Amino acid sequence: MLRGKNIIIGICGGIAAYKTPLLVRLLKKRGANVRVALTEGGSRFVSELALATVSEEPVYRSIFPPTHTEGTDFTGHISLGEWADALIIAPATANTLAKLGAGLCDDMLTACFITLRPGKPVLIFPAMDGQMFLSPSVQRNIKTLATQGCRLISPESGELASGQSGLGRMPEPESILGYLEEELFSTTQRSPLYDKSVVVTAGPTREKIDGVRFISNYSSGKMGFAIARAAAKRGARVTLITGPVHLETPFGVERLDVESAAEMHSAARRFFNSSNIFVGAAAVSDYRPLAPYEGKMKKDEQEIVVTLIKNPDILAEFSLQKAPGQLAIGFALETETGLDNARKKLLEKKLDLIAFNFFDRKTSGFEVDTNILTLVGSDGVTTELPQLTKDDAAGKLLDAIEILCRSNGNNTQKK
Ligand SMILES: Cc1cc2nc3c(=O)[nH]c(=O)nc-3n(C[C@H](O)[C@H](O)[C@H](O)COP(=O)(O)O)c2cc1C
Structure with missing residues (x-):
């Protein structure tokens, strides 16, 4: 060359x-x-x-x-x-x-x-x-x-x-x-992602219990940031909506910082119509406290009960209303139920592709720099990837998304 x-x-x-x-x-x-x-x-x-x-x-x-x-x-x-x-x-x-x-x-x-x-x-x-x-x-x-x-x-x-x-x-x-x-x-040789609008969600969300405490998870945001970086490298216009993380913004990526699932939801909704590809890589908290306490809760009680209510499923909402040509890509981090649950999620949410990863916190999942992904397409085709750095895993995921763009006739379009 x-x-x-x-x-x-x-x-x-x-x-x-x-x-x-x-x-x-x-x-x-x-x-x-x-x-x-x-x-x-x-x-x-x-x-x-x-x-x-x-x-x-x-x-x-x-x-x-x-x-x-x-x-x-x-x-x-x-x-x-x-x-x-x-x-x-x-x-x-x-x-x-x-x-x-x-x-x-x-x-x-x-x-x-x-x-x-x-x-x-x-x-x-x-x-x-x-x-x-x-x-x-x-x-x-x-x-x-x-x-x-x-x-x-x-x-x-x-x-x-x-x-x-x-x-x-x-x-x-x-x-x-x-x-x-x-x-x-x-x-x-331009990538089919060139000039496409790609929205990636990343990181954890924080759900307030009171003014100083929250419910969250171990997500570091590394996988979502790697996807955003890789998509920008392929010429996509990337918006990265991230929960609280300690990561540098990738070059050429527009970043929106949010804290709670509700904030991520309203930031993401702004892009539902205009994005060609929506990648939900954030570990959005499934539940939030119904009534966060104003100020700091006192420790007088032996036991307290916090009622949790369900958060919106941002990716499912996008996916279930997406226009022809828009692509919805999800992640399924599972501990036990594994691939079957990932397949179930893919069908229920009508996703185009889901990346399943097993959670062991040593080689795969939250915080670590590597991941072991299995990609499942809506046609049932399953591709098991080896242990890769999150950057390389992001590259493989984008290769699969490029194939979807091509089979869509490269017409991932705005609504
Ligand atoms: C021992 C030494 C090492 C240096 N290493 C770096 C370096 O790694 N990166 C950098 O930006 N500047 C470094 N500098 C400062 C640059 O050499 C200095 O700003 C110089 O004006 C750069 O000129 P240039 O940009 O025209 O090459 C170093 C200076 C010294 C004395």
Whole structure:
């Protein structure tokens, strides 16, 4: 896929720059033509000679060329961007993110970012200390670039150059290559989810007993967030309605925070008509206290009785009134009754697909980072997936949803 493709690697002044000659080499081995745009900061961390040798091209630094050398391209600051089929910026420093967001153009990297042809993929890999990454300025610049259509890949967690451990690491070169292939592939072959409105509910809900206590569950929201992230990557317009969780909003996803099932219900209803696909991954509390106590209940009584009443079933409500072409996807977390109960839910709620997962809190279900899903379609077709990371499981679920979109004649439509 990469054979003959023209790829620019922009390298900034972060410690992770030392990994980039390997990235250049991997791309060259795949048959890509690689040119490197190295910032002044970047040149402090990786040698220009190493990069020139592995790319077999001069390294691009300043936009001001020497005037005394024959054959010099005086407008290299424009032609480099025009040449490229894709731009990777790895590592992207806080400084360069700010420059790119503001449209500054004072070196070859920032110039080629601006002169890149429309529609060419830009993959940006911010890498820095975790606190730096989470700072409001860096997050603001990241959002700006994401809304411009750049793909920003969140840094990974792990050992950092500072000796600390946490968020901030640049992904390994092999993984960067994977992102590039995915991006080039997705621009040539669009997902049926492209430009579809996808609503995902995630996380737990909290049902007030009194002003300081609530009924809830162990849901971490990780599965729903992974689905939202994967759908956004495939070009969907994603709205994520989430209960209280401790998770970062995925790039390109619109997030609505709610607390109770009633709040989630009213937020979700706003999208019932306009969404093409509704994925109910939230662990919505089935019941809520009938009459939450105002203020804090006193502990004078030996025994108290809290009457619970049923909450609305948000997904079932959507599913039972959906228009032809709209898809309703559910989850069934079961402890004992298992797959049969999931099938029953699918039929009762008239879902298009249900993802059944067994609850063991070690490899599958709430809180953990992996899941073991069994997908059951409305036609009864059952697909057992192995233990996967929640991101990979989300990918498989979306593959199944794409098949449903295709068999719908790709006409998942608004009502
Ligand atoms: C030892 C050292 C390591 C650094 N690592 C990073 C880093 O990982 N990420 C980052 O954003 N900035 C890092 N910086 C700061 C940048 O090098 C600095 O902001 C520089 O101006 C970036 O220039 P550039 O964006 O033009 O490459 C580091 C600085 C030093 C001295």
